[in-house]
Amino acid sequence: MVDSVQRTAEPAIGPVNHDKPRRRFRRKLNSYTGAPLLMISINLVLFALFFVWPAAIGLGYSFTSYTGIGDAPFVGTDNYTKLFADPAFWAALKRTLIYTASVVPLSFVAALGTAYLLVSPYTKGKSVARVVFFLPWLISPIIVGVIWRWLFGENFGLVNFIIEKFGGSAVSWQSNGDLSLIVVIVAATWAGTAFNMLLFIAALKNVPVSYYEAADLDGANAWQKFRRITLPAIAPTSFIVILLSTLHTMKEYSLIVAVNAGGPGTENNLIVQYIYSTGFRKAQIGYASAASFILLLILMVIALVQMLANRRKGN
Amino acid sequence: MAVDTKPPALRRSRKKAGARSGDLLRAVTSSTVMWVLVVIYALPTLWFVVSSFKSAGELFTYPLTFWPKHFTIDGYVKAWTQFDFAQYFINTLIVAVSATVLTVVASAMAGYALAKYQSWWLKIFAVCILATTMLPGETILAPLFLVVRNLGLYNSLSGVVVPAVITATGTFMFRQFFLTAPNDLLEAARIDGSGEFSTFLRIMLPLARPIILTLAIFSFQWRWNDYLWPLIILNDPNQFTLQIGVASIIGANNVNWSVLLGASVLSMVPLVAIYLVFQKYVMSADMNAGLKD
Numbered sequence: 370m371v372d373s374v375q376r377t378a379e380p381a382i383g384p385v386n387h388d389k390p391r392r393r394f395r396r397k398l399n400s401y402t403g404a405p406l407l408m409i410s411i412n413l414v415l416f417a418l419f420f421v422w423p424a425a426i427g428l429g430y431s432f433t434s435y436t437g438i439g440d441a442p443f444v445g446t447d448n449y450t451k452l453f454a455d456p457a458f459w460a461a462l463k464r465t466l467i468y469t470a471s472v473v474p475l476s477f478v479a480a481l482g483t484a485y486l487l488v489s490p491y492t493k494g495k496s497v498a499r500v501v502f503f504l505p506w507l508i509s510p511i512i513v514g515v516i517w518r519w520l521f522g523e524n525f526g527l528v529n530f531i532i533e534k535f536g537g538s539a540v541s542w543q544s545n546g547d548l549s550l551i552v553v554i555v556a557a558t559w560a561g562t563a564f565n566m567l568l569f570i571a572a573l574k575n576v577p578v579s580y581y582e583a584a585d586l587d588g589a590n591a592w593q594k595f596r597r598i599t600l601p602a603i604a605p606t607s608f609i610v611i612l613l614s615t616l617h618t619m620k621e622y623s624l625i626v627a628v629n630a631g632g633p634g635t636e637n638n639l640i641v642q643y644i645y646s647t648g649f650r651k652a653q654i655g656y657a658s659a660a661s662f663i664l665l666l667i668l669m670v671i672a673l674v675q676m677l678a679n680r681r682k683g684n
Numbered sequence: 685m686a687v688d689t690k691p692p693a694l695r696r697s698r699k700k701a702g703a704r705s706g707d708l709l710r711a712v713t714s715s716t717v718m719w720v721l722v723v724i725y726a727l728p729t730l731w732f733v734v735s736s737f738k739s740a741g742e743l744f745t746y747p748l749t750f751w752p753k754h755f756t757i758d759g760y761v762k763a764w765t766q767f768d769f770a771q772y773f774i775n776t777l778i779v780a781v782s783a784t785v786l787t788v789v790a791s792a793m794a795g796y797a798l799a800k801y802q803s804w805w806l807k808i809f810a811v812c813i814l815a816t817t818m819l820p821g822e823t824i825l826a827p828l829f830l831v832v833r834n835l836g837l838y839n840s841l842s843g844v845v846v847p848a849v850i851t852a853t854g855t856f857m858f859r860q861f862f863l864t865a866p867n868d869l870l871e872a873a874r875i876d877g878s879g880e881f882s883t884f885l886r887i888m889l890p891l892a893r894p895i896i897l898t899l900a901i902f903s904f905q906w907r908w909n910d911y912l913w914p915l916i917i918l919n920d921p922n923q924f925t926l927q928i929g930v931a932s933i934i935g936a937n938n939v940n941w942s943v944l945l946g947a948s949v950l951s952m953v954p955l956v957a958i959y960l961v962f963q964k965y966v967m968s969a970d971m972n973a974g975l976k977d
Binding site for chain 2: 401402403404405406407408409411412413415416418419420422423424426427430437482483486487489491492493494495497498499500501502503504505506507508509510511512514515516517518519520524525527530534559562567570591613616620622623626627630641644645648649654657658661662664665668669672
């Protein structure tokens with residue numbers, strides 16, 4: 370946070386202008402209650418409209434068999450019992466968990482690794498490397514999917530071409546469900562590195578150099594310094610990175626649509642795709658709402674567990 | 685957390701002063717590792733862009749060559765003419781620009797209110813905004829769609845824009861920034877009789893220029909690359925955004941790769957251009973500000 374203090378302290382002197390027209394705004398706005406209320410009004414209205422309202426009616430509709438038009442007959446907990454009995458739901462949930470459990474650690478390591486190299490005094494050519502590492506952030510999940518689908522095409526991809534050139538046989542990246550998921554995992558890691566890397570760069574720059582100097586005097590090696598100084602110092606950022614990327618990865622949709630459309634078949638349907646296809650393709654709004662609420666609960670539990678774990682570690 | 689207040693430049697020079705003989709070896713290995721990673725990270729995009737200049741026939745001709753044998757922009761021309769790409773571009777631009785402007789305005793005001801005023805309802809509001817990160821739109825997809833439809837925003841670009849304006853990241857970026865803006869300024873303005881709103885507009889907001897630019901770029905990127913929400917809201921092909929357009933090429937039974945490559949590269953160009961111009965505002969973004977405490 371300290372760098373931001375420095376950033377603001379300096380230009381603060383400039384814009385103070387005592388000659389500005391006074392009392393131009395109505396007296397009402399001058400009150401210390403009215404002004405902040407007006408300032409948060411846009412976000413407040415949007416929050417009520419697009420979070421509170423949908424959450425409320427969503428919960429309501431999850432107990433009905435609403436299809437988007439006409440009546441919404443009350444069916445009790447039917448949707449939930451049907452959901453828990455649906456193997457497709459469990460398959461999607463399991464696939465989502467495997468996907469998340471792979472992508473989050475991989476992109477954590479990739480982001481921290483690239484950030485570490487970019488702040489290290491030993492590396493040369495950092496400015497070019499920084500742009501290259503960051504470029505995937507600019508590319509939309511759909512295009513990221515297309516890029517990796519092109520690279521891992523079964524009959525035309527560069528990867529299979531190289532494998533065959535070295536005497537291997539073409540790997541079925543598209544028609545094998547597990548291999549197909551691996552392609553998505555690699556693509557997500559590649560695309561997710563940039564943003565987390567930014568967070569880590571900011572954190573690494575804030576680690577006090579005096580710690581490293583003290584460690585140098587004590588003869589600590591690079592790994593010991595990283596393990597005992599760097600990692601503990603950036604722990605708050607690590608927590609944020611893990612939390613945000615877990616929440617983000619759990620609700621992946623666009624990327625997997627572009628790589629393999631949740632296929633082969635429905636093998637790699639993730640949970641949001643399940644909600645989308647039941648709610649919007651099959652128009653079972655009530656049922657999809659129930660599935661949405663289960664996802665919401667799962668995300669809340671994940672967030673709470675991670676926060677508790679973080680708090681315990683902090684103590 | 686105790687933090688070293690020395691600017692990075694100073695630290696580096698100190699480190700160099702204490703250089704030892706092993707430093708050269710470390711420089712070589714670190715740089716090598718970094719450049720291997722650079723190649724790995726650059727390769728997918730590079731291969732993709734280079735391929736887009738190959739002819740439709742050459743794309744699938746073994747053995748593959750890295751550089752196109754016959755340089756052609758056929759794929760681009762076809763993508764531009766076969767689909768209503770100009771319309772997609774305009775639609776996406778409308779969505780991204782209007783959402784960005786609204787997001788910056790709403791976030792700056794809310795962030796300022798959270799930083800400079802104290803009250804119990806503001807604290808509750810802060811928690812509500814934070815909760816939107818934990819409970820993203822995807823978890824209330826179906827009911828959110830119903831709400832937007834009931835508001836009469838279905839199948840219109842405003843239906844894509846309006847729900848996206850509220851963002852916890854943006855609000856807390858501004859809150860964090862305004863927390864560090866000196867209170868003396870605010871007090872001085874009050875003593876001079878400046879109204880609360882005019883203090884915000886004339887004194888505080890100009891200070892926040894870097895944050896405004898950073899959030900603007902982030903917001904533009906979010907909306908430009910959005911797929912699922914526009915897909916649900918927009919039904920009329922005349923309203924489609926670029927991402928829906930590109931995804932419709934993938935959805936076809938026989939993917940026309942030549943067109944797909946051209947269309948994809950075209951859709952990436954604006955963001956890459958914006959990034960290259962405003963690079964420093966993106967790279968200095970301290971996005972975890974606010975979420976951290």
